[in-house]
Amino acid sequence: MTLQQKSIHVVGIGGTLRDGSTSLRALELGLQAAESAGATTELIDLNVYRLPMYEPDRPASEYDETTKAYLDIVARADAMLWSTAAYHGTIAGVTKNALDYLEHFSGGPNPYLSNIVVGLIVTSGGAQAMMNTVNAMVHTVHALRGIVTPLSVPIPGAKKLFDANGSLSDAEIADRLNKLGALVVETATRLRTPVPDVTGL
Known part of the structure; x- marks a missing residue:
């Protein structure tokens, strides 16, 4: 299969342990936009994938099935969307x-998230x-x-913007989520495109 034939695959990580999580609702909208831009997507709802606390010295062979599936x-990700609630001023x-x-992905020739594009979404009660x-999420992606x-x-006052069905009432934020989903796909596609050979110029 050529690069042109294979769609960008976007994985979304988000949600909280609260039912009706606004960060999950926002992530779903971002993934829908990525699909509209031609990507395939997978959603990791952290209320479904309830991971045990990370233990640095625990070998992967001892991970439970949920962690292995996660x-x-x-x-499989070519690109990612991360969505978190802001709790006490941070992730x-x-x-x-x-x-x-x-x-877990620290080894190999392309460790961690090398060449993986990540779009960020934050829901919160306040601006600070x-x-x-x-900023904390940006630092984490770079690390x-x-x-x-x-x-x-960023989505301040998120609780007031989503209804019980997960619909977003703020058109400007909805537009930004659409743009983010499309931008993640566009950027990942550009990174995948071979660089032209200009040695003969």
């Missing part, structure tokens, strides 16, 4: 724990917590050698 999905613990498991959390898209989607 890592298998991440391994929610359930999200950070899931990201700590990416240490929101921006602190965006894992991933590539952060220049557009992120």
